[in-house]
Amino acid sequence: MILPEADEFAALFPDEIRTLLAMLRMGNLGGLAVAECDDMELRTRLFDYFRQRLEAERIYLFNYEVSSKDTNLVRSLTELTDHPRFKNLELTGKYKSIALFVYGVEKFTPDQRENFVKLLNFLRDRLRLITQPVVIWGTSAFVTQLARNAPDFWSWKGHSFK
Numbered sequence: 451m452i453l454p455e456a457d458e459f460a461a462l463f464p465d466e467i468r469t470l471l472a473m474l475r476m477g478n479l480g481g482l483a484v485a486e487c488d489d490m491e492l493r494t495r496l497f498d499y500f501r502q503r504l505e506a507e508r509i510y511l512f513n514y515e516v517s518s519k520d521t522n523l524v525r526s527l528t529e530l531t532d533h534p535r536f537k538n539l540e541l542t543g544k545y546k547s548i549a550l551f552v553y554g555v556e557k558f559t560p561d562q563r564e565n566f567v568k569l570l571n572f573l574r575d576r577l578r579l580i581t582q583p584v585v586i587w588g589t590s591a592f593v594t595q596l597a598r599n600a601p602d603f604w605s606w607k608g609h610s611f612k
Contacts, residue, residue, distance in 0.1 A: 459499050466612070474504060474511075474549040474583050481583040486593040486612045490556075493587060497551060510545040512536075512582075515554040521566040523552065524573040527580050550580075553587040563592065564599070571600035 460467050473481045487493045501511040520526050527550065530536055540548060558566060577584065588596070590612075597604045 459496065470500070470585070471503065474500070474509060474585075475507065476583060482577055483583070483585045484593060484596065485585050485587045486590050487587060488589050493553070497553075500551070504549065508544070508546045510539065510548045511551060512539075512548055513551050513553065516552060516558070516566070517554075518558060518562055521558070521562050522569045522573070523566065523586075524569065524576045524580075527552070527584065528576070531580055531582065547582070549583045549585070551585050551587060555586070555588045555592050563595065567596055567600045567603075570596070571603040574600075574603040 470483065470485070473483060487496070497511070497513060501513075504511050514527070514530060516523065516526065530550075536548075539545070555563060555566060
């Protein structure tokens, strides 16, 4: 069932919603996108919206909050997707695929965020080992930092949404 809110988001962001849903529906083909959103309440509503839209299509939306204890996103996501619980989620047959929404970068200190960006740029090729679509959500300040300070990552990522 699509929420009444769904029409609101589709009307406000028609191209972004359509493109992001298409990417997430690709399932185990992977994919990488960056989504910019400064309004944390709106981001929460969008997460719920996508979760419900995708659940109707048997796609599980896994929300992953980054940890200030580990700024290496590639390692964190690799550990997550290799974990037996995650593998069980994939193998139950309940879902056709899983998509990952990464969030929480805004809570990093400036040094942690700088390290996060450097590691993303340096390890971008290893993201290919993650077969699920990944969307990294951040504020406009973070997305600007990412575009400026991780040019190889930025040119390599698939889509960006605002």
